[in-house]
Amino acid sequence: TETLDWSSRNSDIANILKSEVSTILNVSINYECDKLQNLPLENLPPVLKLSATLIAFTSVFTRPSDQNVVILARCLEDTDIFKYIDTSVLLKKILAVKLELPSCLLETLANELTRHLKMLTEIEKEIEHFGAKIQESAGNY
Numbered sequence: 001t002e003t004l005d006w007s008s009r010n011s012d013i014a015n016i017l018k019s020e021v022s023t024i025l026n027v028s029i030n031y032e033c034d035k036l037q038n039l040p041l042e043n044l045p046p047v048l049k050l051s052a053t054l055i056a057f058t059s060v061f062t063r064p065s066d067q068n069v070v071i072l073a074r075c076l077e078d079t080d081i082f083k084y085i086d087t088s089v090l091l092k093k094i095l096a097v098k099l100e101l102p103s104c105l106l107e108t109l110a111n112e113l114t115r116h117l118k119m120l121t122e123i124e125k126e127i128e129h130f131g132a133k134i135q136e137s138a139g140n141y
Contacts, residue, residue, distance in 0.1 A: 014047045017054065021084040024057045033059035033071050041075040053079045064099040073105035082112060087119040088126040095133070095140040106140075 033056050041052055056072035082090065094109065113119050123130070133141040
């Protein structure tokens with residue numbers, strides 16, 4: 001792939017990745033994301049960063065660990081991943097992880113979730129669910 005493709009969110013490879021985002025909610029794929037920790041995740045070109053984020057999400061969902069969650073927090077920023085999926089569905093899945101989520105991930109999520117009106121609208125539709133979970137003092141809510 002040309003170097004230009006890694007920087008363009010509209011490249012063929014980026015469009016393929018965007019279409020795969022919904023897969024992370026429905027498939028239990030066991031990826032090893034520990035090798036990502038030595039990469040400059042925060043500074044990767046957009047398409048590589050989206051790829052790393054998909055790997056990190058699947059790792060957090062299949063094998064939650066502090067290391068995997070920190071890797072997810074590092075690569076999640078500015079990926080626009082929530083533009084390609086129902087925000088409330090992904091947020092529910094993240095908050096249901098059987099691990100106390102660190103503030104670095106929660107802060108990154110808060111920043112990403114407020115970037116576009118689409119995301120806020122999708123969360124608003126599920127506000128009763130989130131409110132009930134907060135009332136129950138459920139996990140990461």
